Amino acid sequence: MILSNRNYFAPSWVFSSVNILIGTWILYIPHIKMKFALDDSQVGFALFFTAIGLLISIPFVPYLNKKLGVGRSTQIGILVLAVLFNLPLLAANYISLCGSLLLTGILSGFTSTSMNSLVSIIENRNNNNFMSAAHGFFSLGGFLGAGIGSFLILQFSNPSYHMLLMSSLVIVTNLFLSKNYSAIKEAPQSEHQEKTNIFKNINPVFGLSIIAFIIFFNEGAVEHWSNLFLFDMVQVTESQAGYGFVIFSLTMTLGRFLGDGVSRRLGSIKTMGAGLIIAAMAYLLILTADLFISVLGFGVLGLGISVIIPELFRMAGRSKQLSTSVAISVVSGIGFLGFLVGPVLLGFISNWSSLMMSYVFLLLLIITAFALVVFRLRSKYSASKTEITE
Structure with a gap:
């Protein structure tokens, strides 16, 4: 349905494009680490500027979406983001690296919020859900970026040439496709949809938001640190270091495209519970620090957590206290913050203790998410209800 309908x-494809850029960039984090002779804490601190950029963008996204239209915002966001992703690999020193990651973070937050809002608006207008599939395309983009990149990395003497090629691909394809959504705008707000502080909107979907934060935290950590885990802990070559993220992205993609069928059979709570159990088992495999078993573990992890975010959005959309768009915006916003904070915190944990301990921490977060599903969400939600009230 999606492939045959450009609307x-x-x-x-914007979702895929964002992760093509990220997937290509993460391949070169070991290169950046060696180029500037950084320790894990310094790498984490540099990545923290991406999170700062996201926080800076949050207050301005609703205004820009209203001013430009959510479709135009999405179009501008992905095109500018593709340009900015070239800057970190061109950085001449650590300060310019941090500055370039700050700019990348600002546009990442703007683009991600806009594209999720765009999909939500199209869903509501057409009464046709494809949010889960759109996130499947995000995972597909990571597989394309890191998977193809693992082969291309050997073909380029200069990493910036590789990034320029991928960003050019993103720009050209999105210039061609964006005409299908660039004119879409949000419907005018009704009187009862008054503007409220985002913190007042958190309480009805607080449990969902915390789980989203944890899952996105894990996704961001794996994207930015899986290659360093294999490089440092398993001691593979630089060209092999991307294997973990490649298989993670592949199984994540497959899981999200198949997740709707699983959800229809098991329901949201059981689907998330099963996914989190699989994810916990995956970390036990990863922590063996054996190349084959650890890479297998990353694959199992992608399969386990692939279904969580789409289910959270589905449940958020059933909130009685909030409209679908507001509930999803809150959950996705807090979740994406975890995506950016995760790599930073893991860097500090790794520098304080070890990279192995960082992955133990990720396992503990998955166990926490499972406890929230079992003890908080299960009592608030069942398959027979049409909404969730926390």
Whole structure:
């Protein structure tokens, strides 16, 4: 359905495009680490500027979406983001690296919020859900970026040439496809949809938001640190270091495209519970620090957590206290903050203790998410209800 209809494929390709850029960038984090002779804490601190950029962007996204239109915002966001992702690999020193990551973070937050809002608006207008599939395209983008990149990395003497090639691909394809959504705008607000402080909107979906934060935290950590885990802990070559993220992205993609069918059979709570159990088992495999078993573990992890975020969005959309768009915006916003904070915190944990301990911490977060599903959400939600009230 998505591949044959540009009205759905075009916004879904934005999701892929964002992660193509990220997937290509993460391949070169070991290169950046060696180039500037950084320790793990310094790498984490540099990545923290991406999170700061996201926080800076949050207050301005609703205004820009209203001013430009959510479709135009998405179009501008992905095109500018593709340009900015070239800057970190061109950085001449550590300060310019941090500055370039700050700019990348600002546009990442703007683009991600805009594209999720765009999909939500299209869903509501057409009464046709494809949010889960759109996130499947996000995972597909990571597989394309890191998977193809693992082969291309050997073909480029200069990493910036590789990034320039991928960013050019993103720019050209999105210029062609964006005409299918660039004119879409949000519907005018009704009187009862008054502007409220985002913190007042958290309480009805607080449990969902915390779980989203944890899952996105894990996704961001794996994207930025899986290659360093294999490089440092398993001691593989630089070209092999991307294997973990490649298989993680592949199984994440497959899980999200198949997740709707699983959810229909098991329901949201059981689907998330099963996924988190699988994810916990995956970390036990990863922590063996054996190349084959650890890479297998990353694959199992992608399969386990692939279904969580789409289910959280589905449940958020059933909130009685909030409209679907507001509930999803809050959950996705807090979740994406975890995506950016995760790599930073893991860097500090790794520098304080070890990279192995960082992955133990990720396992503990998965166990925490499972406890929230079992003890908080299960009592608030059942398959027979049409909404969730926390």
